[in-house]
Amino acid sequence: MAGPAPIKINVNGCEVEVLRQGAGTPLLFLHGAGGLKGWAPFLEKLSTKFDVIAPSHPGFGRSDTPEWLDHLSDLAFFYCDFLEQLGLSNIHLIGHSMGGWLSAELAVMGTGRFQTLTVVSAAGLRVVGVPMGDIFMWSAEERARKMVFDKDEGERRANEKLSAEDADIALKNTFTSSKLCWSPRFHNPALEKRLHRIKIPTMIMWGEHDPVFPAPEYPNAWHTAIEGSELRLFPDCAHSPQNERLDDFLAGVYSITEGSER
Amino acid sequence: MKFFFFHLMPYSAVDLDAITDNTWIVFPNKHYDPKEGHKLYNRYLDELEYADQLGFDGVCVNEHHQTAYGMMPQPSVLAGALSRRTENAKICVLGRALPLTSNPLTIAEEYAMIDNITGGRLIAGFVRGIGCEYHAMMVNPGESLSRFHEAHDLIIEAWTKEGPFPFDGKHYRLQYVNTWPRPYQEPHPPVWIPSQGSAETMLWASHPDRKYTYLLTFSPTESVTKHLNTYAQQCEKYGYQCTPSQLGWAFPCYVAETDEIARKEAGQHIENFFNKFLISPMQYKLPPGYSSMSSYKIVVESKYKARASYLSLESLISNGMFLCGSPETVASQLEEHQSKMGFGNLVTMLQFGTLPHELTKKNLEIFSKEVMPKLRHLGNQSGVAVAAE
Numbered sequence: 001m002a003g004p005a006p007i008k009i010n011v012n013g014c015e016v017e018v019l020r021q022g023a024g025t026p027l028l029f030l031h032g033a034g035g036l037k038g039w040a041p042f043l044e045k046l047s048t049k050f051d052v053i054a055p056s057h058p059g060f061g062r063s064d065t066p067e068w069l070d071h072l073s074d075l076a077f078f079y080c081d082f083l084e085q086l087g088l089s090n091i092h093l094i095g096h097s098m099g100g101w102l103s104a105e106l107a108v109m110g111t112g113r114f115q116t117l118t119v120v121s122a123a124g125l126r127v128v129g130v131p132m133g134d135i136f137m138w139s140a141e142e143r144a145r146k147m148v149f150d151k152d153e154g155e156r157r158a159n160e161k162l163s164a165e166d167a168d169i170a171l172k173n174t175f176t177s178s179k180l181c182w183s184p185r186f187h188n189p190a191l192e193k194r195l196h197r198i199k200i201p202t203m204i205m206w207g208e209h210d211p212v213f214p215a216p217e218y219p220n221a222w223h224t225a226i227e228g229s230e231l232r233l234f235p236d237c238a239h240s241p242q243n244e245r246l247d248d249f250l251a252g253v254y255s256i257t258e259g260s261e262r
Numbered sequence: 263m264k265f266f267f268f269h270l271m272p273y274s275a276v277d278l279d280a281i282t283d284n285t286w287i288v289f290p291n292k293h294y295d296p297k298e299g300h301k302l303y304n305r306y307l308d309e310l311e312y313a314d315q316l317g318f319d320g321v322c323v324n325e326h327h328q329t330a331y332g333m334m335p336q337p338s339v340l341a342g343a344l345s346r347r348t349e350n351a352k353i354c355v356l357g358r359a360l361p362l363t364s365n366p367l368t369i370a371e372e373y374a375m376i377d378n379i380t381g382g383r384l385i386a387g388f389v390r391g392i393g394c395e396y397h398a399m400m401v402n403p404g405e406s407l408s409r410f411h412e413a414h415d416l417i418i419e420a421w422t423k424e425g426p427f428p429f430d431g432k433h434y435r436l437q438y439v440n441t442w443p444r445p446y447q448e449p450h451p452p453v454w455i456p457s458q459g460s461a462e463t464m465l466w467a468s469h470p471d472r473k474y475t476y477l478l479t480f481s482p483t484e485s486v487t488k489h490l491n492t493y494a495q496q497c498e499k500y501g502y503q504c505t506p507s508q509l510g511w512a513f514p515c516y517v518a519e520t521d522e523i524a525r526k527e528a529g530q531h532i533e534n535f536f537n538k539f540l541i542s543p544m545q546y547k548l549p550p551g552y553s554s555m556s557s558y559k560i561v562v563e564s565k566y567k568a569r570a571s572y573l574s575l576e577s578l579i580s581n582g583m584f585l586c587g588s589p590e591t592v593a594s595q596l597e598e599h600q601s602k603m604g605f606g607n608l609v610t611m612l613q614f615g616t617l618p619h620e621l622t623k624k625n626l627e628i629f630s631k632e633v634m635p636k637l638r639h640l641g642n643q644s645g646v647a648v649a650a651e
Contacts, residue, residue, distance in 0.1 A: 137288070137397065139545055171555055178550035179404035182396075 003039020006062070009055070011082050016063040018055040022047030025115070025257075026088045029054040030079075032097025033123075033135070033177030034147075035061050035169065042242040045250055050092065050257075055082070057102075059176030061169055072098070072180045072188065076105040083113055092257050094118040096242060097212070098177060098186065108194040116256050117226075118203040120249070121210050121239050123186040125221045132186060133212040136178060140170075146211040149238040186212075195225035202229035203256035205249060207237030230256065263600075263641040265634050266354060266609040267313035267626065268322035268512055271306045271340075272539050273299065273330040274616045285330045286394040286542040299333065305619050306333075307340065311347050312623065313612075316630040320352030320385060322609060324456075325359050328398040331539045338372040345379040353380060356456050356477065356512075356609075357387020360417070361409035362399045366434060369413070370420040370441050377446040386451040387477075388414055393547045404551030407462075409433050421450040456512065459489040460557065468496045468504070477510035477609060483582030483599060486511055490603045494646045503645035506606025511599070514584050514611040517628045521587040527621055529575040532584050535615030536573040589632035596637055606641035 004021040019039055027050035029043065036056045046052050056063040057075055068074055079102070083091070093114045095103030100122025107117050126132070135143055144157035162170060204226075206219035213219075215233055223231040232252050234245045242249045275298035281289070310321040323340045326332040334340060337355045344353050353376060358369045377384040390410045396403040412431040416439070419429065425440030445451055454475040455467040467474040476493050478486045490509050497504035514535065516528035548561060578584035582599075585592050596608065612629060613622040 136549060137545065139543060168555070171550075171558065174550045175404065175555060179402065182402040182404065182549075182551075183400045185400070 003044065009082070009086070011078065011085055014058050014064050014066045014078065016055050016058060016082075017061055018053060019043070020051070020053045022050050022052045024050050025090055025092060026051045026053055027092040027094065027257075028079075028083075028088070030093070030095040030099030030102050031057065031060070032099050032121075033173065033181065034097075035173035040243060042246055042249060045246070046253065049254075053086075053088075057099075057176075059179070060173050065172070065176065069176070069179070072102060073105060075102055075180070076109065079106055080109065089113045090115050092116045092118070092253075094120065094253065095122065096120040097239065098123045098181060100124060101186070101188070101191070104191060104195065104198070105188070107198045107200070108191070111198060111200045114200055116201045116203070116260050117198060118205065118253055118256060119222060120205045120241055121207060121213060122204075122218075122222065123181065123213065124188060124191050125218065125225070126184065126187040126189065127217045127221050130214055130217040132214075134185070135212060136182070147239045149207065149209050149236050149244055192221070192225055195222075196227065198226050199228075201256050201260045202226045203252050204229055204231045205241050205252050206231075206233050207239060207241055207244065208233050208235050209238045211238055263634075263637050263639070264319040264507070264607050265630075265637075266320040266322050266352070266510075266607065267310065267318045268324075268354075268356065268609045268611045269306055269310055269613055270324065270331065270611065271302070271333045272535070272615060273302065273333050274618075275299075275302060276330045276538075278534065278538055278616075281330070281538045281541070284542045284546065285539055286546055287328050287397045289328075289330060291328075293330065303333065306613070307343055307347070309613060309619070309622050309626065310340075310344055313626055313630075314348040314351040316626055317634070318351055318626075318630060320354050321348065322354040322356045322387075324356045324387070325389070325391065325395075327362075327395050329394070338376065341372075341376050341384070342379070345376055345383075348380075348383075350383075352383050352385050354385035354454065355387050356385075356454060357389040359389050359391030359395055360413035361406045362391055362395055362401050363413070365436075366413035366416050367420060367436070367439065367441060370417040371443075373417075373451060374421065374441060374443045374445045377451050378443045380446075382446040382451070384445075384447070384451040385454055387454045387456055388417075389456055390552075393549045393552045394542060396549050396552060397546060402551070403549040405433065406552055411466075418450065421445050454510070457489075459485060460553070461492075464489070464493050464496055468493055468500060468508075470500050470502060473497075473502075473508060475508050475510055475607065477512055477607070479512040479609075480514070480583065486513075486582075487599070487602050490605060491648070494604055494648050498648050504604070504648070505644065506604055506641035506646055509603065509605040509646065510607030510609050511603060511605050512609035512611065513582075514614045515592065515629065516584075516586045516612070516614075516617075516625055517589050517592050517633055518624070519588065519628075521591050524586045524588065524591075525575060525579075528584075528586055528617065531615040531617040531621075532578060532586070533573065533575055533615075536578065536583075539615055589628060589636070592629075593633045593636040596633070597640065600637070600640045604641070604646035608637070 006017045059065045100119040101124030141158040145154040148154045204222045237244045323337040325337045327335045373386050420441040426438040429436045456477040457463045494504040518524035612625045
C-alpha cells in the first residue's frame, strides 16, 4: 500500500504519526479501535479532492501512549489541541467506529472548525434492548471473520500471518481501545443528550450487516439525534463501508461535502 | 509447617456434557439448579468444618464470578458462616478481588468483621481476580493493577490509621475513612498474596514494608520452585531473610491407601477439574490490559498453547500440578519439594472437580492423620536458605 511518507507531529509532548496527502480543504479521518490500516484506497481517492489528514491516535499505531490517556474524552481534547496547533479550519471530519464516536465528541464541544461531519459504523451510543457485538469476547480470528461481509475476505484476514511489528501494533491498538472503551462498553451515556449541538451537515453511513453496532437501530439512533442528518445504509456490508463499499462511501462523502464547500 | 484446606466449591452437579469449551462468564446459569446448590453449599461447608476438627491450621475460600468453577462470588459470606462453626482454624479468604469493587472499604469492613467475630482468626487474601472477572464485572482490565495497589493502600490505611481521614487516589476518593469495626489483630490481619508468579507482584509483596505471604497457586512444580526461590532471593536483595511463613504453595492433592487406589479414585475427578471446570477461551482469561503487553505475549505463548491439549491424570502427576498417591508417596514428594522450595505453608485442595463427599472426607482424614504428622517439623526454621541464582 503506497501512500505518503508518515510524518510525526508533536502536540504538548505527545508525538503522533500522521499520513497526509492532497490539497484543498482539510479532511480529517479518525480511525477506529483497530487502528489506521495504512494508506487505504479510500484515503488515496479522497486525497485527489482534499488535504487528507489521517493520524494514528495517541496509544495507537506508532504514536506515543501518553500517561494521561484514560478516557475517550482525553483523545477528543487532544484533537482540539492538535487542530489548533496545525491551524486547521473548515475541516471535513470523518470518523469510523470508535473514531466516529470520537468525531462526535469533538463536534459536540463546538463545530467552529468543522464544515461537515461524516460518521461511519460509529460507536458512542447504546440502544437499549439491542445488544452490541462484543469484540473483546471474540478471538482475533473470529473478529477478522465477522468484521467483513465477504466470507472469502474474512477467511483471508483470519489466516493472515502478521509480521512481528504489525502483531505488536495490533496488540497495542487492542490494549488502548480496551482501556478507552471497556466500560461503559463502546459508548458514552452522556453523548446522546449532547448530539443536538451538532448543526453542521452530517452524513451517517453504515453496513446493514454491522456485527458490532447493529443496523438499522444504531444508525437510526444517530440519525434521530442529529437533526437534518442524512443516513445511508449499505447492503452486503459489515463494519467498514469505506473498504467494503468504496464507491458508495465516496459518493456519500462527496455528496455531503460538495453541498457545503465554503 | 502449617496446613490449610482450600475449597474451590465447584458446582459439581453441572451437566458435564453441557461444557464444551467454556464454564465462565457466559456459560448459561440455566445449568445451575438451586436445589443442588443448597446441598452443595452445605456439604462443602461441612467439609471445611471437618478440616478444622481434623487439625488443619486453616481453611480457605476464594472469589470467582459467573462460573460453574466455583460457587463463591462473595467469599466473605462463607467466611462468616465458618467463623461461628470452626474453633481453631484460621479462616483464609484467598482472596477478595480488590479492583472489582467500586469502594474497597467494603472489603476492609467485611474482613474486620470476620476478624472480630473469630477473635483474630482471619487471614486476609488480596488478589486482582483472574481475567474472566473483568468481563463478568465490567471493570476495566487496563486499570486492574493500579486499582489493586490503590485499594490495598486504602484498606491498610483504613485498618491502621486513626479515622476519620480523607483518601485521595486516582480511582477512589473518599471524604471520611473511618472504618468500624477496626480489625481484632494488631496492626491488622496477616495478608496473603496468591499469585501465579508475576514478577511485579513478587517485588511488591516481598518489600520490607509488607513482607506478605506469597502463595503460588496451581502451577507445575518446576515453576513453583523457581518463583518461590526468586521471592526468597528478592527478600535478600531487600536486605532481610525470607521466613518459611512467607512462602506457600497451593495445589490439588489426593491420598489413599496405595498409589494405585489414589489414581483410580481421583483420576476422573481431577481430569474434570482441569478439562471441564477450568476451561475458557484465551480472550476470556486474558482481557487486553490485564497484564503488560510483554507478559501478555509470554503468557499466550507459554501457558495457553501448552494447555490447549487435554490434561490427563498422568501428565498432571508428572509435571507436579497434582500430587496423588499413598501417604508415603505424597509425604516424601512434599518433603523433597519443601527442601527446594522452602515453604512453611501447604495449601491443599483436597476436593476438586467432581470428587464426591465420601472421597473428600477420606482424603481429608488420610492427609491429616498420615501425611501432616510426617511433615509438621519442616519449615519451622527462622529463615529460608537462598539458592544461588
